[in-house]
Amino acid sequence: MSGANSPQGGLTRRSFLKTTGLAIGAGVAGVSLSTLDGAEAVQFEDGSKADEGEVITTTICRSNCSQACLFNVHARDGKVVKLTPKEYETELYSGCCLRGLSMQERTYSDKRVKYPMRRVGERGADQWERISWDEAFTEIGEKFTEIQDKYGKQALAVSRLNGNGCALNGAGSFVALFANATEATLQGFSIDQAFEYAAFRVLGTFCTNETLDAVNAKTILVWGFNPAWASPQTWRCFMEARDHGAKIVVVDPIYSASAARADKYIPVKAGTDTLIALALLNRVIADGDYDAEFCMKRSTAPCLVRRDTGMLLRQSDFDDELKEKLAGGDAATSEFAQLIAARAAAGESARIDDFYVWDESANEARLFSECETPALFGSFEVDGIQVDTVFGLLKDRVSEFSFERAIEECGISAEDMQYLYDCYTDGGPLWLAGMYGIDHYWNGHLWSFAAASLSAITGNVGKHGATYGSLWNSGLQVSTNASWTEVEGKAASSDLVPNAMRDVIISGKYQGEDFPIKAMLITNANTISNEPDQNSYINEVLPRLEYIVSMDIEFTDSARYADLVLPVSFWLEQEDIRINNGNPYLAISEKAIDSLFESKVDFEIFTGIADAMGLSKEIPQKSAGEWIDLIMDSKDLGQSGITYDRLKKEKAIRLVGSKENPFVQSEKTFPTNSGLAELYCESPAPRYDFGQDYSEYVDKERMPYWESTLEVADESLAATYPLQFLQVHSRWMTHTQWFGNESMNELMPEPLVYLNQHEAESRGIVENDVVRVYNDRGYVKVRCHIHNGLQDGIAWMPKGWQRDQFIEGCYQELSHTKVNPMSVNYNFYDIRVQVEKGE
Ligand SMILES: Nc1nc2c(c(=O)[nH]1)N[C@H]1C(S)=C(S)[C@@H](COP(=O)(O)OP(=O)(O)OC[C@H]3O[C@@H](n4cnc5c(=O)[nH]c(N)nc54)[C@H](O)[C@@H]3O)O[C@H]1N2
Ligand SMILES: Nc1nc2c(c(=O)[nH]1)N[C@H]1C(S)=C(S)[C@@H](COP(=O)(O)OP(=O)(O)OC[C@H]3O[C@@H](n4cnc5c(=O)[nH]c(N)nc54)[C@H](O)[C@@H]3O)O[C@H]1N2
Numbered sequence: 059m060s061g062a063n064s065p066q067g068g069l070t071r072r073s074f075l076k077t078t079g080l081a082i083g084a085g086v087a088g089v090s091l092s093t094l095d096g097a098e099a100v101q102f103e104d105g106s107k108a109d110e111g112e113v114i115t116t117t118i119c120r121s122n123c124s125q126a127c128l129f130n131v132h133a134r135d136g137k138v139v140k141l142t143p144k145e146y147e148t149e150l151y152s153g154c155c156l157r158g159l160s161m162q163e164r165t166y167s168d169k170r171v172k173y174p175m176r177r178v179g180e181r182g183a184d185q186w187e188r189i190s191w192d193e194a195f196t197e198i199g200e201k202f203t204e205i206q207d208k209y210g211k212q213a214l215a216v217s218r219l220n221g222n223g224c225a226l227n228g229a230g231s232f233v234a235l236f237a238n239a240t241e242a243t244l245q246g247f248s249i250d251q252a253f254e255y256a257a258f259r260v261l262g263t264f265c266t267n268e269t270l271d272a273v274n275a276k277t278i279l280v281w282g283f284n285p286a287w288a289s290p291q292t293w294r295c296f297m298e299a300r301d302h303g304a305k306i307v308v309v310d311p312i313y314s315a316s317a318a319r320a321d322k323y324i325p326v327k328a329g330t331d332t333l334i335a336l337a338l339l340n341r342v343i344a345d346g347d348y349d350a351e352f353c354m355k356r357s358t359a360p361c362l363v364r365r366d367t368g369m370l371l372r373q374s375d376f377d378d379e380l381k382e383k384l385a386g387g388d389a390a391t392s393e394f395a396q397l398i399a400a401r402a403a404a405g406e407s408a409r410i411d412d413f414y415v416w417d418e419s420a421n422e423a424r425l426f427s428e429c430e431t432p433a434l435f436g437s438f439e440v441d442g443i444q445v446d447t448v449f450g451l452l453k454d455r456v457s458e459f460s461f462e463r464a465i466e467e468c469g470i471s472a473e474d475m476q477y478l479y480d481c482y483t484d485g486g487p488l489w490l491a492g493m494y495g496i497d498h499y500w501n502g503h504l505w506s507f508a509a510a511s512l513s514a515i516t517g518n519v520g521k522h523g524a525t526y527g528s529l530w531n532s533g534l535q536v537s538t539n540a541s542w543t544e545v546e547g548k549a550a551s552s553d554l555v556p557n558a559m560r561d562v563i564i565s566g567k568y569q570g571e572d573f574p575i576k577a578m579l580i581t582n583a584n585t586i587s588n589e590p591d592q593n594s595y596i597n598e599v600l601p602r603l604e605y606i607v608s609m610d611i612e613f614t615d616s617a618r619y620a621d622l623v624l625p626v627s628f629w630l631e632q633e634d635i636r637i638n639n640g641n642p643y644l645a646i647s648e649k650a651i652d653s654l655f656e657s658k659v660d661f662e663i664f665t666g667i668a669d670a671m672g673l674s675k676e677i678p679q680k681s682a683g684e685w686i687d688l689i690m691d692s693k694d695l696g697q698s699g700i701t702y703d704r705l706k707k708e709k710a711i712r713l714v715g716s717k718e719n720p721f722v723q724s725e726k727t728f729p730t731n732s733g734l735a736e737l738y739c740e741s742p743a744p745r746y747d748f749g750q751d752y753s754e755y756v757d758k759e760r761m762p763y764w765e766s767t768l769e770v771a772d773e774s775l776a777a778t779y780p781l782q783f784l785q786v787h788s789r790w791m792t793h794t795q796w797f798g799n800e801s802m803n804e805l806m807p808e809p810l811v812y813l814n815q816h817e818a819e820s821r822g823i824v825e826n827d828v829v830r831v832y833n834d835r836g837y838v839k840v841r842c843h844i845h846n847g848l849q850d851g852i853a854w855m856p857k858g859w860q861r862d863q864f865i866e867g868c869y870q871e872l873s874h875t876k877v878n879p880m881s882v883n884y885n886f887y888d889i890r891v892q893v894e895k896g897e
């Protein structure tokens with residue numbers, strides 16, 4: 059096959075991207091660029107043209123950046139020579155960043171794990187001997203079996219995070235199949251959960267509209283999110299929206315890359331955003347600037363809350379027959395199931411047991427579905443039961459949060475409060491682009507609860523140009539369900555969230571019962587680098603594990619602390635598919651070259667380990683194609699009727715929506731239990747119950763409220779550790795991926811901590827000084843860069859570096875493992891440090 063990419067005339071955005079791609083390839087493949095105009099200008103040193111004899115395959119970038127950029131992989135003689143961006147049929151989703159383009163470098167990186175390696179020195183000392191795959195599988199099979207026989211099945215833990223977003227070799231599926239087959243303990247997630255937890259409470263979903271629909275927004279409110287770095291594809295859609303007249307507003311304590319390109323930057327004090335959202339909620343309700351039609355018809359605002367039970371007044375409160383049926387056996391359940399399915403098919407609410415509202419004209423309670431103009435405020439008595447409307451209760455709840463208080467406590471100006479207010483109340487549509495900045499605080503879910511409620515009552519959800527969230531996720535609409543990972547009669551012991559897993563490993567107990575975990579298999583995760591409180595992980599967790607295996611592409615910190623390291627094939631060596639985040643495509647990832655060195659693809663490694671454990675019936679030998687066929691047949695994806703053969707031909711297939719009519723979720727009903735935007739949570743439950751005490755939270759969690767941050771707001775701690783430490787996601791790495799990449803290291807040669815002039819001067823620090831950033835948990839030694847885009851009181855560091863890249867220590871020693879009992883999410887940014895000068 060010859061190259062398909064002929065050069066475009068002129069320097070359009072597309073050809074610029076291609077040229078950038080070539081420039082990256084140039085460093086490695088030894089090519090020269092004579093003009094800026096495209097592929098024909100590229101001449102290899104041996105005189106051949108760039109596309110002669112090339113085999114071009116399609117791949118997808120799959121780190122947790124989640125933009126799922128599509129690429130052509132150009133290979134010659136079994137060697138990758140360059141990557142170029144490949145277009146999605148929706149142009150705005152096409153494109154990439156330099157990380158993706160440098161995948162070729164990662165393929166041939168000297169950081170790769172090349173062979174199975176067994177530790178010979180101390181853990182972490184980086185001394186290894188090469189062993190064969192046979193030896194590796196035999197040893198792992200014996201050790202895992204021995205440990206499970208001695209301590210119980212749960213004693214083997216599988217630690218996974220988000221290394222690879224693909225369906226076969228990614229963090230989700232085969233990992234679950236393996237954990238089910240071995241009945242191991244599977245690690246859940248305590249990361250990126252707070253924002254979604256609260257969004258689900260109100261809207262039953264998050265990121266309702268596909269990213270392209272941002273072009274229909276009037277205001278794009280970027281709140282605690284840095285899309286210019288974190289989501290380049292999303293940012294491209296935002297820039298297109300701006301060309302269409304949308305204004306971009308950024309709320310951030312940092313003058314971020316996104317803030318610098320916005321129409322309006324609103325600085326705030328970190329960790330106080332909830333107060334701002336509560337004050338806005340208060341005034342919107344008090345001044346009557348809500349969308350009354352939306353509130354009455356599409357939200358639970360008019361529903362009636364029983365004073366005696368705190369529950370919503372429902373049909374079954376007065377209808378004994380319905381009550382009995384609801385509590386009844388299978389027949390009733392299946393009757394309801396049919397009704398729910400029929401209604402869902404018609405896009406109607408699945409609500410069986412309808413709510414009561416107050417019909418003012420009739421002066422009586424009526425069912426929600428039968429009342430056109432229910433009262434939004436008021437207290438009533440229905441058959442002797444005292445009730446208040448949800449909206450009235452919400453109004454009372456937020457009444458203490460004034461603009462004045464927000465201005466005093468949140469570092470926001472009166473003008474900016476008014477500006478935000480106008481954005482919400484000018485008729486919109488307003489696109490709330492929030493993501494994971496505020497998520498990394500103790501009170502993160504409370505901001506999301508208030509902000510989702512605010513988007514709802516102002517009518518800024520469920521229509522074109524209005525969304526709540528950002529990282530739009532096809533998987534929420536069309537998922538591969540777990541059915542293909544089910545193993546007859548077996549299942550993972552417990553899907554333990556990481557913060558609980560650590561305590562369990564240390565204490566040997568789970569919810570009061572013995573629960574020893576003694577072996578760990580790390581895959582698709584750089585656990586030791588990305589988990590908080592690194593010193594406790596290394597000194598308290600790891601020593602309690604008798605055997606640690608790391609499956610990774612590169613020698614990361616996690617690999618370094620393992621007993622055995624298995625070489626995983628890089629993405630260009632894997633055949634896979636991806637249900638994208640960021641855009642609504644199902645995309646293929648073809649195998650561009652054979653696995654390098656002695657590396658193997660994840661599913662092959664799992665199959666080998668299962669075989670060595672006597673579990674080949676549970677995980678039989680199959681080819682990648684056979685496994686992918688199974689995935690294509692699984693629940694939702696199966697219903698789409700798309701076959702793997704079709705995907706092989708088309709490479710990327712839109713799953714929902716169209717270029718002309720982007721997908722909008724919830725135009726009629728929300729995927730909540732009631733089908734409505736739920737402004738009142740009847741039975742608040744923690745996101746994950748691992749036995750924590752959350753009793754004091756249940757009552758207040760019914761509606762948004764204020765609780766401060768943990769360390770950031772701790773005045774007593776501020777005396778010793780006056781700076782908040784933000785270790786943000788860096789531009790040139792996705793977490794730790796690309797940590798050792800030559801091109802990325804040229805752009806960002808070493809880890810740095812940033813302080814503003816005032817904070818630096820007050821410590822006698824000048825540009826480039828070596829400084830020590832520390833707190834009670836640990837320290838890191840790095841050079842300092844002065845940056846006046848930072849507020850006083852903040853130390854800032856793009857994250858991802860591995861331990862040996864710092865002068866000493868690591869930023870991850872400074873974070874802690876405490877989680878809010880409701881959101882159960884790590885609070886990486888809710889920490890305090892001091893910075894001092896010192897070699
Ligand atoms: N201090 C601090 N810590 C943080 C955060 C923060 O803001 N501050 N952010 C947190 C967040 S939001 C997240 S999502 C987590 C991310 O945590 P991780 O998911 O652990 O992030 P990565 O660094 O991308 O590590 C993934 C690992 O998977 C490997 N990998 C990639 N592809 C494959 C594959 O096909 N097979 C296998 N076996 N391995 C593969 C990569 O080489 C890499 O070592 O980090 C969290 N940690
Ligand atoms: N380049 C790159 N892209 C990535 C990743 C990466 O590592 N590198 N990681 C991916 C993953 S897993 C994730 S979770 C996302 C994360 O993507 P983002 O959500 O953009 O992540 P962050 O870097 O945590 O922070 C976003 C912004 O929140 C701001 N912020 C911090 N504290 C506060 C606060 O109290 N209030 C407000 N209003 N803003 C605050 C920060 O200053 C920052 O500008 O990015 C994904 N994309």
Ligand code: SF4
Nearest residue numbers: 119123126127155158
């Ligand atoms: S890192 Fe993200 S933006 Fe960059 S190429 Fe990969 S998927 Fe695209």
Ligand SMILES: [Mo]
Nearest residue numbers: 122249250494
């Ligand atoms: Mo994340």
